[in-house]
Amino acid sequence: MSVAHDTVNKIIADVLTKQKIERVWFVGCGGSLTGFWPGKYFLDCEANHLAVGYMTSNEFVHATPEAVGKNSVVILASQQGNTAETVEAARVAQQKGAATIGLVYTPETPLCKYSDYTINYQWARYPEKVDPAQQKAAYSLWLAVEILKQTEGYACYDAMISAFSQFAGVVNHAQQQVKEDALRFAEQWKDEKVIYMMGSGPSYGAAHQESICILLEMQWIHSASIHSGEYFHGPFEITEPGTPFILLQSAGRTRPLDERAIRFIERYQGKLQCIDVEKLDIAALPASVKEYFCGLLHNCVLDVYNLALATARNHPLTTRRYMWKVEY
């Protein structure tokens, strides 16, 4: 059993010695919320009885759902473990009787104080240094899978465990594979003033994350995320020749939604960068579960594109106007 598997397996088993699990909330801020997308999407698709929530921490604190209570699990994340709203959300959840699971990169930080269980995930600015199956977003999927397995049961559990064990190989290969394309992309996109991120199903979270954490936050490029299916119901009117879209094409059941958006953008000559997991060997994973790894794989290859873009723009990913610098 891998470290991650053993960790989540024991946590959920222990929770279930103390309470039922009927409701699960994923709670965090920014990239620590969007990192939960893979777990949320999995449960939205697969759960028959569990109820699933996904909320930014301060909304959870101020408009705490009535249902949070002793049959709930609240899963929270904070890279440094000190995001004030997330620490407070964990305290509120605990006070209402929920089990709290805190994901942090930096151990023994304030979030841990209000977490019944703590998971230390791996992270690095240089992606090759981490095990992709032990990153924050991967843990959201691990937790979702274990919760489903240990409550309702999950027929594809073995395939899922097998996929996790193969995932590092897929990621490492994909990151090598996109290196050249990332350099070309960076050169051709470095002067864009607005970039739309698109995706659907398992990869919508990665699209939203790229928009808020990389383009807006780290590159100061105007950006919005548009669901590939929603595109046709309003946002597509912004498309004219040259309008820039990055589309994260998934290998899941919503792939036809991505394909339709691609056809439209190409027809009306938008500027399109497509990152297609089908071309990045996602098919090496078991067919029954590969869909759930699309967003995780997109996250990992975007690391390569982002570093290339930041370099080409001479705007390092660590540059900030406000974060870590001013009170807010």
Add this chain to the structure above:
Amino acid sequence: MSVAHDTVNKIIADVLTKQKIERVWFVGCGGSLTGFWPGKYFLDCEANHLAVGYMTSNEFVHATPEAVGKNSVVILASQQGNTAETVEAARVAQQKGAATIGLVYTPETPLCKYSDYTINYQWARYPEKVDPAQQKAAYSLWLAVEILKQTEGYACYDAMISAFSQFAGVVNHAQQQVKEDALRFAEQWKDEKVIYMMGSGPSYGAAHQESICILLEMQWIHSASIHSGEYFHGPFEITEPGTPFILLQSAGRTRPLDERAIRFIERYQGKLQCIDVEKLDIAALPASVKEYFCGLLHNCVLDVYNLALATARNHPLTTRRYMWKVEY
């Protein structure tokens, strides 16, 4: 009993003669999805047992949640009743055994065919011609309230009914009140190339709707929606003197999140248009439920701002590049 109250009361009572209601999905595209925000937010806050979903139609069709079945209600909307993905979503939901409730403006349209119950809502380009309590978004709240009342019970039900009966008065007064400000806004904002929409809690849906349906779709202005709480976790880095933000300030429990964002934008000299429901007599509604009307009120006063903006830009709200014009 008002027409709307009578309609939803009978529909939900009838559903419950045939099945239990354990899960509710709101399904639509574009403004017909965001219009469901008031109902979704209400149930997210108040429900103890119900599970709530909110999905764009084509994702519902392709990645249909396992849990959709005979204890589910699926609520769908389409203005003309002919949005292909939404019609198909209703068919899929029915086939899986769920009760379907279709909201349409145009009666006897394809969505009605797959709706066990149909609601004809009011709509008009000129807002003063409709009863705000019978608009699409208001029906999402009506349905949510009746479902909660008739399943788990809802302590503030009488206050809610009373608020609905007063709502037209609040809206009419607010629409008069903002007329002058809308003209000033339109003049000062007509040349903006990018506008960010912000909101939280009950009004986040209205902020998102304004971004996708008005700014992107009807005005071809680049736009994204940012949750007031999420702003500080990435997106705020885009703020510099003059960056344009429209913030829909709610009177709900998440108002402190809006206030914090306003303070930050003002401090760093962003260009800010705040639409504060506290200044638009939302307090005329019973305190226990007024929060749930914030998004509806924002929708209604935005109608006034949007007409003024479109006029100042000489870009009518009906102008389209693609919709109704090309196949897609």
